Structure formats: structure tokens, C-alpha cells
Amino acid sequence: MTQSIVVQVGQCGNQIGCRFWDLALREHASTNKSGTFDEPLSSFFRNVDARYSEPLDIPVGRGRDKICNLKARAVLVDMEEGVVSEILKGPLGDVFDHRQLITDVSGCGNNWAVGHMMYGSMYREQISEAIRRTAEMCDCLQCFFTLHSMGGGTGSGVGTFILNLLEEEYPEVYRFTTAVYPSAEDDVITSPYNSVLAMHQLTEHADCVLPIENQSLVDIFNMVNQAASKTSKISSTSKVKGGSTVTSDMGGIKGQEKPFDKMNNIVANLLLNLTSSSRFEGALNVDLNEITMNLVPFPKLHYLVSSLSPLYHLADVSLPLRKLDQMFSDAFTKEYQLISADPRHSLYLACALMVRGNVAVSDIRRNIDRLKPSLQFIHWNQEGWKTGLCSVPPVGQPYSLLALANNSCIRHTFTNLRDRFHKLYKRKAHLHHYTNVDGMEAAQFSQAMESLTGLVKEYEQLEGTMGRVHEGAPRLQVAS
């Protein structure tokens, strides 16, 4: 069993991370009734004996020892104390090892350069130590998950600095980044600068990026709420089941839920579903390295559009087969995506379906056959589907589907970002805040712009092949 480490950076990253750990504990609690520290748990948690001042790590062994104390395999980084202190004060405080926290006082002031250049070099040793310690406790480390936003200063700056560090020090370990992109009406004025500068780092150094947009999460949340209010008026027998982790009604954290919590839950679910196959058993396992292998045809094009379904589970299950097919159809509609984009009208380079729960291979086949005619795949990858089947469903649902698509529609998102960047850059607005930072040069702006333009162009070129009839490349001739 492999282990993964979560590196959560900045306010956004830490808040998402907090929801992730809460839901992960709930998920394991519902499958692991006996309270033993088994293999699935060990992929994200360590078992420690907390009686010692330096907690003693208890290895998994045969997977039959009882849990003593669980510690998350996580590193928490923030340049201001508020968020991390909140987490430590809350019920999840025990799950984090205090040596895995790196905080400062003043924050980054929404400035990528301050995060990446200044705090990066200042805290490099400490961050490297914390990660090394966590990595040493892993038997077989497979993957780093970095969580952060792109619009702010800490998440984007320090987050991408850490990404560079991980590539240097652990080149064989995969780096998955879940990045929250700013929506058009973001309240941080310099968010385009921060995002584009961070994008350059992600394109060069991450293995796989799952972009998320706040606006999409808000839309999903509203849709779920609407459905809940609608159905409760219609009949009393079928209503939205509150136990689903997506709506987080019965979250582990009691008391007041913070405003972004419901949206962060959706992202946390994404991560849980992504890693489910490497933690639990199934008929068709999909490990994390298989995701990069199958979904990234060219090194820089590693941005995946994700969609989750179902988002709510109706208690009325009298029509199981229809509901299952509906789940597949939903995953390919815009409303269920975590980023606003239109993959249906663009070109698919590859698509992965990670299914959890009691679903048979024939159901997946049938749905692929059904959906395929309405989707456009690139000519050399006409059957570009990767399927994974994990037998353990998420909490409160009989099955679920996570669809990850490498689709050229993402170039529109990037083009928008680039336009917003350009609006500020051409007037050199706020530029001095960045160039005043030691180590930051004006050239980095144009480099980042170029990298983004290059990326968009690559996607465009591939999309250009859409719709044209393709002759197969002439085959090798052999003497007969």
C-alpha cells in the first residue's frame, strides 16, 4: 500500500485540507468498524503512541493492531497564524502533529512574489525538514497532494515554491495539485498576476493539476439546495438524504459551519474519490500513477476538468438502473463540473471514469457506449477512456462517479485569465509591489505570460484537428 502526503498552503488550502481530513476520517470510520489500523488508513494516516513526548510511530504490520492515535500525513503552511490556529483549536487539532506546522505572522499581502521569493527562501529549510520527516514515516511514498488557491499570495507563492522543492528533492514522487482559480469577480485585485505567475510554475513542475473555480462550487451548492427545497415540497417520502458527505449535514465538526465549508466539502470529496482505488480494493484498481500515465499525453497538458456525481442522494431508490445511468449522464453536464468550461463542444484528449460502489463493468461499458457519440475525441485516441472500479462506496451513497477529462475547453479558462492579467499588466498597475521584492524581476511576468500563451496554443492546435477526417498514418510495409 502506498502513502500520500497532503501539503496544504495558505488560507484556502488549509480550509480545504481541514474538510478533507474530517471527511477522510468519517469515511474510514464507516468502513473500518473494528478500529484496527489497517492498510487503507495507513495511506493517509499514521498510528502513533502519544504517550511519549515525541510520538512513537507504530507501523501497520499485519494491519491488526488497534488504533492508538491517528496523525495525518500532512504539512500545514501558512504565512499568518489565524487559520492554522483555528484548526488546531478545533476537534481536528489532535490529528495534526505540531511539528508539521509552519506559520508566520504577517501574511503575504496577496503578493505572489512575497510568498514565492521572500517567504520561500526564508522558510526553505524548515519546510524541507517538515516534509522530510513526514516522508520518512512513509513506507512507500507515492504522491504529494498540494492544496492551495491561485489568487492569493501564500497559496500561490509559497505553494508553488514548495512544488519546486518537491520536484528537486523527490523527483520520483508524483505531484498532484488541486488549485482554486479566482473567478471573474474575485475580490483580490492582483489575483490575475498571482494566478498567471503560479500557473507558470504548475505547468513546469506539477505532474497533474485539478483546477477548481469558486463560482462552479457556488453553483453546485445552490443546485443542491434548490433540489432539497423542491423535493421537500413535493413529497414527504423522497427527500434529500442528509447523510451524504457532499452536503456535510452530519459533519464531524459540530457547531457553526464556516461559509466556505460546504464548497470545500465538494473539493474534499474529489480528493477522496480520486484516491479511493489506491486505498480500497476493487475489480479494476486505478492507482495515482495510472492517472498521470493515461490522462497526460503530452508533458505540459496536464490540466484536468473534474466532475462529481451524484451530488445528492435521493432516498427513493425504486428505480436503481435509471439512477445509475443518470449518474453517468450528469457527470458530463456542465452543472456537475468543478470548473466552468464546456467540454462537450471541445475536443477530448482523454477521459477517466473512477467509479465507486456496487457498479458492474457492464454498466460502465454500456454508459460509455451511450455517451460516446455526443463527445468528440481526438483522432488518435478514439477510445480514450480509462475506467476504474472501487468496491467501497462513499459514505451515505451506494455509488459515485468522478470523471476527469483532459479536454481542450480548458484553454478558454486560461485565455480569460490571460486577458485579465493583460488588462492590469499593460498599465503596469500594482507592478511595483512585486518588483520591489528581492529576487523578483520584471522579466518573470513576461515569461509567465509566454508560458500561458504557449499552453493555450498547444491546446488550440490539437483542437484544430477536430472535425477533420483523418487518414491513418501509412503503416509499415513488410516483405511478404
Place this chain on the structure above:
Amino acid sequence: MSLVTVQLGQCGNQIGGQLFNTVVEDAYGKGGLGCSKKENTLYQDAVLERFFNTEEPSGETRVSCSQQVLPTARAVMVDMEPKVIQQTIQESKKSGKWRYCEKAQFCQKRGSGNNWAHGYGHHGPKARDAVMDIVQREVEKCDRFGGFLSLMSLAGGTGSGVGAYLTECLREEYPHSFLVNQIVWPYGTGEVIVQNFNAALTLSHLYQSADAIIVFENDNLHKICSQLLSIKNISFQDINSVISQELASVLQPAASVDNGRTNSPGELLERLVPDPQYKLLNVRTIPHTSERALAFSSFTWPGLLKHLRQMLIANAGMEEGVDWQVKVHSRDRRLSSADFTSSLANVLFLRGKHCESTDISPFSDPRLYSSWVPRDAAFSVFRQQRPFHHYEKYASLLSNSQAPVGPLDSLVGKAWNMFASRAYVHQYLKYGIAEEDFLDSFATLEQVISNYSNL
């Protein structure tokens, strides 16, 4: 005569578990009622010798002194991550009639990531010494070692990549032993996106080191499950049980009609692979019914064999939906190559009552075979009076024919297209595979396609 089974990757291990189950259930099942007690005991002993080790292994503790030691499968389990092997061992314990030797496994922590190059170039060499040790121990336990049966899939990273590497190692270390590889051809609509690359690289390498490659296609098996066995929600377990049944029907003991010898790999290879350029074998069996439906069906040998012959020449994977319009005619009048499926050699297995009296001459029709195969060498029959499983009569055909050309051609076409755009190639180059290796594989496979098409 004993076989050592090497289970590679998730698919190989899952099939292996089912295969051993199938042979045990057949040996101790209802088939025994259809023959004399003496014949039944002989059969059971032969099955046990072939697939299991019944001596008490030294150093392993018995569960309790009064319990008999369960037969231990002659199997080597290899996978690059531990979950599947553990599951397979758990499943085997449920039967209560046989077990795996838990020490006969090799696994790593991290999988191969569906990357053939990762399996072949990285995991394979690391695994070599340990796996060869386990293999040697298993081979030494055999009194009369008959050959290796390797089970693997083509689409993934471990079965295909590590499998190809280990097959080459087996060839090096056991140059005179028979190597038969059973491969699973993935669904045409994809299970793994880079499956065409993985399959092409594997096949081209296996062609150099294996003696014969038995092909099972997921698409065909899926149809058998849905149309013949009427399974609504088909799982991989259902597909694997069809594979196990078909494999068992050619591997379970049977005697040759011409020289009375048993169906060991050596005997089969002698008849089926006259030329090392033609190594692709496929299996067709009839009938496929569930136990419940059997009460309502009755079969006659002539009926079964007529269907089976048509399945052969019309290249049908199962007994339904066969194109009866396809007819055999003599060579010079062949109009186009999209005609009946020509064979190089066929071995027919008949299991059940009165199988010795049935007429098998339609299969020895010389028009079925390529002109350069000597007439009496092309076709042979193996018989077993004792019925197979719950089937009163069961026939299987192990053929070396043109059947794989279609799927192979389509596979190479798709892989070539993807290669032309260089998509995903960087993932393979990371692990030491160069573009020349791709080109070599393509060249090998084009040659195979050309050879078979010209039969």
C-alpha cells in the same frame, strides 16, 4: 505431468484463482457420476498431479494435526502492489478444497501505473532474482515438469510489462521447457487509454520468447456472458470464470487418439505450432450454458461438432450469431481474403459419454488448412470419457488460425496512429524505452499480420 502457473498482475492473479477453483470443482464435481469409480479416481489423481502439490511442505505449520493437508496450487503469484494477491489468497481459502502457498508470491508496494516501460524496464529487473527463486522451488517440486503457463493481460503495466520481462527470463533459465502464455485482449472500447501501446510492445516481445500465446478477447467473453449465460450485470468475475472454464477444458487430462499420450504442453505444441512464426492460438468451446438451463437442453455430438466447425470457419467466438453463409471451398477458387477463416492446425477435445464413436472427419477436411501443412499433421483429437463439470458432452477446439488477425490489425493500426502523434510516448521514454523499440515492435507485429493473412 505437472504445470507451473505464473500469475502476473491483477488480471493474471484473478484468473489464476478462478482457474484452480474450476479444475478442483471439475475434479470433485458431478462429472464423476458419469463414469466408473476407477476412472474418476484416475482423473482426480491426474488433475491433482497436474495442478497441485500434495506433499506436506516442510517448514510450514499445519492448522491442526487431524486436518489433512490441502493440495497446494503449483502457482507463482507476481504483482507490483499487494491488494490483489491478498484478495486472491483470501478467496482461495473459501473453497476449503485447496490453497495457495503463501510464500510463493512476490509483490512490491507501488504498481506499474499502466506503463509497460515501467514494468519491463524498472520493476522486471528488480523482481527477477526473487521470482526466479520462487519459480525454481515450484519446478523442483514437480516429478515430471511439463511446462509453464503464464497468465497475464495486455492492457495494464504489470501483467504486460513485467510479464514480458519475466517470460524472457524464464526462456533464458529454462531453455528447454515449454512456455505457454495466456493473454487477455482488452475491450475494443478501452479499459486503459494506452492499452494499444502496452499490447503491441508485449506481443512483440512475447513472440520472441514464448512457445505459444493463447488469446482470450474480453469483447467475445462479454458476449458469451450476456447472450449465452444471460448474466445481467456482468462483472470481471463472470468473465474470468468463462476464461477458466475454457482453459480448463483444454488443460484437464485427456488422452490423444493417435498415440494415447496425455495433453501436456509439449504434445499440444508439437501439433499446433509447426512453425515458430505462427504462435497465436485461440480457444472455442461448446456448449455454454448455466447449470439451470442445462436441464432444458440436450445436445448430440454431431450437433455440437457441426456448430463448432462453423464457429471455426466463420470466426465466431460463441455458438450464437454464427454466420452460416460462410462456406469452405478449395484454395484456387478463393475469391477474396475476407472469406472463411483458414487454419494452420487444430486440436479437438471431446469430453463426455460416447465421445469415441462420433464422427470427426469434417475437421480433417484439407480445405480448412493451409496448403503447406502435411495432411495428417493438421488435425488431432484428444478424448476423455469422464464428463466435464455439469456438462454431459463438452467439446473444445484449440486452434492456430487466422482468427486473431482482425483484432491484431486493428490494434496495430490504433497504436501506430497514436505513435505518429507521439502522444504518451514521453511516459515510456522516461523508463528507458526508446522510439526504436516502438518501431521494432510495430515491425514484428506487421510481419505476424502479414504471415497469418497469407495462410
